[in-house]
Structures are given as structure tokens and as C-alpha cells.
Amino acid sequence: MILETIVTTLGADGTPHIAPFGVTRTGDDLVIAPFRPSVTLNALEATGRAVVNHTDDARLFAGCLTGRRDWPLVPATVIAGLRLADSLAHWEVEVVRVEADPARPRFHCRTVHAEAHRPFAGHNRAAAAVIEAAILCSRLHMLPWEKVEREMAYLAIAVEKTAGAREREAWGWLCDRVAAFRAEDKTEPQVLP
Numbered sequence: 254m255i256l257e258t259i260v261t262t263l264g265a266d267g268t269p270h271i272a273p274f275g276v277t278r279t280g281d282d283l284v285i286a287p288f289r290p291s292v293t294l295n296a297l298e299a300t301g302r303a304v305v306n307h308t309d310d311a312r313l314f315a316g317c318l319t320g321r322r323d324w325p326l327v328p329a330t331v332i333a334g335l336r337l338a339d340s341l342a343h344w345e346v347e348v349v350r351v352e353a354d355p356a357r358p359r360f361h362c363r364t365v366h367a368e369a370h371r372p373f374a375g376h377n378r379a380a381a382a383v384i385e386a387a388i389l390c391s392r393l394h395m396l397p398w399e400k401v402e403r404e405m406a407y408l409a410i411a412v413e414k415t416a417g418a419r420e421r422e423a424w425g426w427l428c429d430r431v432a433a434f435r436a437e438d439k440t441e442p443q444v445l446p
């Protein structure tokens with residue numbers, strides 16, 4: 254199962270980094286698989302540690318994808334690292350094995366500490382739509398415009414019907430990003446199978 258999370262790491266020089274990652278959970282095994290190049294990948298190689306944060310605030314996903322990475326962090330509980338100050342829960346993990354790959358290595362981790370902070374307050378379609386749109390935004394350079402437009406139009410329905418203030422703000426950031434990329438992009442998009 255893949256869980257959409259916010260991964261916080263420290264670089265070799267101690268610089269914090271925040272990025273959304275879909276982490277694969279299979280029993281006790283947790284895999285973080287960053288495409289190269291990636292600041293998170295460099296941090297995992299350098300420190301062998303990360304915090305996997307669970308949040309219902311879709312602005313984290315949209316924000317990181319649109320250059321808004323300045324979210325409050327506090328020290329992790331048992332590892333040398335930082336976690337999101339405002340999350341539902343977090344897992345502190347250590348890398349135990351790396352599956353090397355030139356494009357996308359897979360960092361297998363074990364959870365050394367898990368902590369809950371707030372109760373889950375329920376599913377929201379707009380929040381899920383924002384996460385989908387954030388993934389689209391991370392792939393704009395690889396996708397045909399027709400697909401981006403069609404998917405954004407579909408996801409907008411859930412946002413219009415069900416969003417709260419946080420989801421509307423996050424959606425606005427992503428729409429601006431798509432519009433800016435479209436305005437800049439002069440090349441023919443690559444059509445993926």
C-alpha cells in the first residue's frame with residue numbers, strides 16, 4: 254500500500270528539507286523511492302534517517318510543489334531529525350537497506366518511533382483532489398496538456414463541491430502553477446503510453 258506523506262530530512266550539513274512522497278508500506282517494511290536528482294535522496298544517503306509525517310492539510314502537498322516549503326518544524330522524538338509541528342501523526346525511520354538504481358533507488362526503512370498527535374477528522378474529497386493535482390503538477394514536464402487540462406477540470410469538481418479554506422488555498426496555488434507552466438512551455442509535450 255502506498256501512503257501519501259510528507260517526508261522531512263536533514264542534509265549532510267543539517268539543512269532541513271520537506272517533500273511529499275508516496276511511501277510503500279508492506280508489513281513493517283517502509284520504502285521511500287525518490288527519483289534522481291533529489292534533495293531527500295541525498296539526505297537519506299548522508300544520514301540514513303527520515304521522518305514520515307501524516308497530515309490532513311493538503312496545503313503541505315500543494316505548497317511543497319509550488320515552492321512553499323517553509324512549514325513549522327520541531328525536533329523528532331528519538332532520531333536526530335525534524336518533524337512537522339502540525340501533523341496527525343509521524344513515524345521516525347532509519348534506512349536498513351538500499352536497492353540501488355540509476356533512476357530511482359529504493360530506501361527500505363524500519364520505524365524506530367511512531368507518535369500520534371491529533372485524531373483523524375474524516376476524509377475530504379477536495380483534499381484528495383488537491384493531492385492528485387499536486388502529483389500532476391510534479392509531472393507537468395512529462396504530460397500532454399490535454400491530459401493535464403482534463404484531469405484538472407475533473408478534480409475541480411470535488412474542490413468546488415467540498416473544499417474548506419485550506420483546500421481552496423492549496424487548489425489556487427496549483428492552478429497558478431499549471432497556468433505559469435503553460436505560459437512558459439514552448440515545447441511539444443512528450444506523450445506517455
Ligand SMILES: Cc1cc2nc3c(=O)[nH]c(=O)nc-3n(C[C@H](O)[C@H](O)[C@H](O)COP(=O)(O)O)c2cc1C
Nearest residue numbers: 257272273274275286287288291292293387388391
Ligand atoms: C503526493 C505526492 C507523492 C510523491 N511521491 C514521490 C515519490 O514517491 N518519489 C519521487 O521522487 N517524487 C515524488 N513526488 C514528487 C516530489 O515530492 C518532488 O519531486 C520533490 O521535490 C522531490 O524532490 P526533492 O527530494 O528534491 O524535494 C511526489 C509528489 C506528491 C505531491
